[in-house]
């Protein structure tokens with residue numbers, strides 16, 4: 001990872017979660033107005049997210065995540081200017097399908113293997129989240145297991161799929 005790309009990639013900037021009221025309000029707003037995004041990213045009982053739910057999520061990230069960032073579009077265009085840990089990602093609805101999820105996951109892999117010395121990066125997706133499953137497989141993540149019929153959503157039980165990428169797998173992919 002080039003040093004000038006430590007906390008940024010081609011189109012994106014990665015900022016620390018700072019737990020401010022503005023940030024919490026932003027997250028609560030996204031989760032409330034785009035319930036599909038919320039449903040795809042939590043296994044909690046689906047009720048409209050309360051401020052305390054967002055607090056719990058942020059406290060959980062602070063305690064358990066090695067890396068938790070807000071993914072931002074920079075203010076100006078680019079031209080101007082050891083244990084495996086699970087990876088989670090949510091892109092704001094209006095910016096989904098623009099390649100930002102792929103770019104941010106590639107950046108996280110560079111960070112995990114090139115900076116944090118990780119040997120494996122794992123992530124999970126619910127089987128009904130076909131876009132996420134497609135994306136993880138396209139990026140080169142390997143399915144390593146399935147917790148069968150463990151998520152109840154919309155009158156049906158769905159699988160929880162586990163994916164991983166190993167250091168040497170990313171080393172080969174990043175050269176392509």
Ligand SMILES: CC(C)(COP(=O)(O)OP(=O)(O)OC[C@H]1O[C@@H](n2cnc3c(N)ncnc32)[C@H](O)[C@@H]1OP(=O)(O)O)[C@@H](O)C(=O)NCCC(=O)NCCS
Pocket residue numbers: 036037038040041089090091092095096097098099100101102103124125126129131132134135
């Ligand atoms: C899943 C998620 C993280 C993917 O992020 P994203 O930014 O939408 O992903 P990308 O844009 O890189 O790729 C998604 C699609 O956009 C397409 N795409 C990528 N770059 C594109 C571009 N420049 N223009 C148009 N389409 C593009 C990809 O081909 C892909 O198509 P597909 O869905 O038909 O396979 C995002 O959709 C999200 O936050 N979803 C809700 C929460 C969630 O599910 N989180 C993951 C929980 S496991």
